[in-house]
Amino acid sequence: MTATEDSFTNWKTREEIAESMIPIIGKLHRERDVTVLLHSRSLVNKSVVSILKTHRFARQIAGEELSVTETLPFLHALTALDLGPSQIDLGMLAATYRSDERGLPVADFTAEAVAGATGANKTERRESRDVVLYGFGRIGRLLARLLIEKTGSGNGLRLRAIVVRQAAGQDLVKRASLLRRDSIHGQFQGTITVDEANSRIIANGNEIQVIYSDDPTTVDYTAYGIKDAILIDNTGRWRDREGLSKHLRPGIGKVVLTAPGKGDVPNIVHGVNHDTIKPDEQIISCASCTTNAIVPPLKAMADEYGVLRGHVETVHSFTNDQNLLDNYHNSDRRGRSAPLNMVITETGAASAVTKALPDLQAKITGSSIRVPVPDVSIAILNLQLGRATSRQEVLDHLRDVSLTSPLRRQIDFITAPDAVSSDFIGSRHASIVDAGATKVEGDNAILYLWYDNEFGYSSQVIRVVQHVSGVEYPTYPAPAV
Incomplete structure (x- = not known):
């Protein structure tokens, strides 16, 4: 066999392995609320080539080889465990396993590394948390994409409504089209239909109510079955506590601003100070x-x-x-x-x-x-x-x-x-x-x-929303402090 043939055979083998990982990753996500990561990059809903590229990039930055042949055994080990809602990083599992000198079987090592997410220790599934987007511009539409992507088993964040000012002429159809196609970020990954009779956009099965209003104090969200929702204001129109408090209407429990907050509004950068958010704080900012x-x-x-x-x-x-x-x-x-x-x-x-x-x-x-x-x-x-x-x-x-x-x-x-x-x-x-x-x-x-x-910032906003909603599940193995 020539070197060229050998390289191609190796690629086909890795393709086959990556293909076998997809249903396992999907089932863990849908049935157990487990998000499989590779060095903090989600593998949920990823293609064969995307999984292979993620592995390749991970080994480039780690300075060591990392292949699907190494991570697959850890994935199989996870399926045998009584896992609760969590995030499991295969890259970290492989890296810590390499440095472990005890010679444990992969299954035993994996069970030990993710023990906090199994059996009596596991986090109980929480009810889904309603989310409302106030505004539907560049950030708003990317937040919508991320929220729809993260619906998962239905026990996480649920985008229930979008509040916008009504424009003349096919407003709903045009907003749905902007969600479907983006000149920078590409096509929406899924299907989008428009229910004009009920003023709804249905994206990957998520029914999103479009509410027309130019005044947040006039909206009763409970009329749409929305309760204790987190409202994300991505208009930047109000940035202080007084202005943002207008959103605290029936059906809304917390307000998150996608711009720097003014006055005493906490400015939160996830990963740095998100753990300082007080449980009873109703208004926060995600800074810039x-x-x-x-x-x-x-x-x-x-x-x-x-x-x-x-x-x-x-x-x-x-x-x-x-x-x-x-x-x-x-x-x-x-x-x-x-x-x-x-x-x-x-x-x-x-x-x-x-x-x-x-x-x-x-x-x-x-x-x-x-x-x-x-x-x-x-x-x-x-x-x-x-x-x-x-x-x-x-x-x-x-x-x-x-x-x-x-x-x-x-x-x-x-x-x-x-x-x-x-x-x-x-x-x-x-x-x-x-x-x-x-x-x-x-x-x-x-x-x-x-x-x-746009997208990196929107991801940070979603992390903050997950945290305050109680659906930000722990990551295993736990990162070094």
């Missing part, structure tokens, strides 16, 4: 996309090296807040054509750091430049550290954080020397460390952090 991008790596650096001061410069894709062509705008520069110019503008991300990391004493400044790309931004984080270090030490630290720490869903790590912004469209991480661009000299470190300011 840039805050979510810089705070997790800033925390990772501060915890390891200390941070004395820093500056963040964001090179940000243009948004709907800017004009397509030169026209009047309340802002001095945002009125100039977004697709034709680089536009210097302000960012509140640096000042928002203190809300998410109140113990960080370092002064962080920031500025931003909007550039003519429709999605994916980069934050350049320039830090003076508390001690001198080396480039390799920093990279090793951040790679470990991205793989094994509690921040592994927030921080990703890439070594590809030819990576560009479009490569990160659809990334679910809050930020991605570009290893090749990282610069370290003595106590000065400069990190280049990519982030999908």
Whole structure:
């Protein structure tokens, strides 16, 4: 057999193994509310090629080989256990098994590693939690996609309604079409139909009521069978407690804002300070996309090296807040054509750091430049550290954080020397460390952090909503603290 034939045979074998994993992953998700991950990347509803690519990428960033032939035995071991709702990371199972010197069989090791999710220890399934989207723009539609994707067995988050202002002419059909097709994020994964008679969009079996209103105080959500729902305001129209309290109507239990909150509204970055949310807190903010991008790596650096001061410069894709062509705008520069110019503008991300990391004493400044790309931004984080270090030490630290720490869903790590912004469209991480661009000299470190300011941020919002709803299930093996 030639080398070419041998390579092809190996690929076909791995394809067959990945194909056999799909029904197992699907059944665990539907019947037991178990989400199978690979180094924090979900394998639920993924294709054969996607599963293989995820394995390949994982072994690239881990620096060690990881194949479906290694992870399949752990997946089989999971099916034999009395698992409760949880997230099980096959990549972490394989990595910890390698470092374990006891020589246990895979089945025994797996049972021990996920013991907190089995038998008498397992978390009981919770009732589904209603979710309402107030607004249906770029972020709103991506949140809808994620919520529909995560419906799973029906015991998680359920998107029940969307509240929008009624527009003239086939409003419902056009909104459904925008959900179905996205110029940046591609086609909706599933089926969408429109029930105009009842003002509903049905997406993958989820009946979503479309409520027309321009005033949140006029909506009675209980009239639609909605109870104790989490309302996600993605309009940015109200940002303080007084304004957001208008949403606390019959049927609504909590309000989550997809913009920086003002006044005493808590600004939450999942993975960093989500555990500070008080159980009785009804109004919270998920801060901004840039805050979510810089705070997790800033925390990772501060915890390891200390941070004395820093500056963040964001090179940000243009948004709907800017004009397509030169026209009047309340802002001095945002009125100039977004697709034709680089536009210097302000960012509140640096000042928002203190809300998410109140113990960080370092002064962080920031500025931003909007550039003519429709999605994916980069934050350049320039830090003076508390001690001198080396480039390799920093990279090793951040790679470990991205793989094994509690921040592994927030921080990703890439070594590809030819990576560009479009490569990160659809990334679910809050930020991605570009290893090749990282610069370290003595106590000065400069990190280049990519982030999908739409999809990555939306993923962070959903994590916060899962947390406050009580359907954010624990991950096993537990990440290193």
